[in-house]
Amino acid sequence: MLSNLPLEIILKVFGYLSAEDKLQLAQVNQTLGSAFVYHSEAKYKRLSCYLYTGYELSVILPLCGSNIYKIDISEELTEKTAELITKYCTNVESATLEIRHQMFNACKGILSIKSLSSIYLVNGDYREPDMLQYFNPNCRVLTLFDLSNVQSQNLRRLIHLEDLDVAPFDYLTDMLKICSHLKKLRCLKLTYCKLTQEEDFLYPELETLQVSYSKIYSDLPRCPNLKQLSLILNEYHNSVKIINFIVKYATTLERLVITIAYDEHHPFTAHNLLDALRECTNLQFLHINCFLLKNLLSENVETFIKVLKANCFDAQRRFVLEVSQTALWALVSV
Incomplete structure (x- = not known):
């Protein structure tokens, strides 16, 4: 036998x-x-459920579930498969899901698996406020697409989050206030948000802050350990000065990404950029628009070089300049 x-x-x-x-x-x-x-063993450590039939998963999950550490269930999920994942994938660390209203009940158990520390979730059409209540409270890395304002209020209960990336289906408000409750955050990426808070929020551990395609009416939070700041195609209120955002983190900032659509009512010029470089003496990497690069290197190149020299850059210690979304890289040595 x-x-x-x-x-x-x-x-x-x-x-x-x-x-x-x-x-x-x-x-x-x-x-x-x-x-x-x-x-x-190696084949099913990373399991993409959409590659298998329901029958195949009914065999694979009970036998190999405990060996799976990453699972992708972005296609339609049956209740039977969801139950098997919840029961047998007890060591899964990372999950990618697409939530739809008719399948949300099936996903509740998966979202609350105790070992699940990283969740990448696309919210198809689920609009009830309770969605985040079922997430494992010990989750550390979370990416959310199409989150609503009502649903976002429950983010504050995920106090162990270290990395949060949020892109809603409509402009979110109160995000700086909500996220200020997440004291372990090290990386925060906000897309399509409306930042209007006047309070001075503190993010004690934050090292990376990215704000994209958002409407900014107020100051950014205090981040005493911030190393990377990215401001990508945002709209700024007339009273908001981009240079003040950058200088605010001057003592710790090492990487700066700034792309803006030129607006004659709210310009950010090469002179502003040079002022920022003078203040941010630890800055080593800069990503900018082409028009800023043109002004910087054609009209202000000598000043640019003097600033880099003053910040101790030379042929051995190089300053990295990246331009727009192209593949152009310039390693500037002086």
Whole structure:
């Protein structure tokens, strides 16, 4: 009988079988099931559920579930498959999901798996306010697409978050206030938000802050450890000065990304950029628009070089300049 053969022989037999036959053989008894797990260990560590039928998953998940550390369930999910994932994938660390209203109940158990520390979620059409209430409270990395204002209020309960990326389906408000409750945040990326708060919020551990395609009416939060600031195609109120955002983090900032659509009512000039470089003596990387580069290197190149020299850049210690969204890189040495 096959089950009585040495493991190395059984594994060789599995090696000659088709994927369908392997699954059939794995269900014969516990010994062959264990051999299948050993044979397939690397294959199912990262599982994309949409690549398999419901039947295949009904075999794979009970046998290999504990070995899965990353799972992608972005397609339609049945309640049976969701139950199997919740029951057997007890060590999964990362999950990618697309939530729709008719399948949300099936996803609740998955979102609350205790080992789940990283969640990438696209909210298809679920608009109820309770969505985030089912997330594992120990989640550390979270990416959310199409979040609503009402749903965003529950972000504050995820106090162990270290990395948060939010892109709503409509402009979010109060995000700086909500996220200020997340004291462990090290990276915060906000897209399509409306920043209007007048309070001075503190983010004690934040090292990376990115604000994109947003409407900015107020100051940015205090971040005593901020190393990277990205301001990408935002709209700024007339009273808001971009230069003040940059200088605010002058003592710690190492990387700056700034892309703006030129607006004669709210310009950010090469002179502003030079002022920022003078203040940010630890800055080592800069990403800017082409028109800023043109003004910087054609009209202010000598001043630019003097500022870099004053900040101790030379042929050995180089300042990195990246331009717009092109593949152009300039390594500027003085």
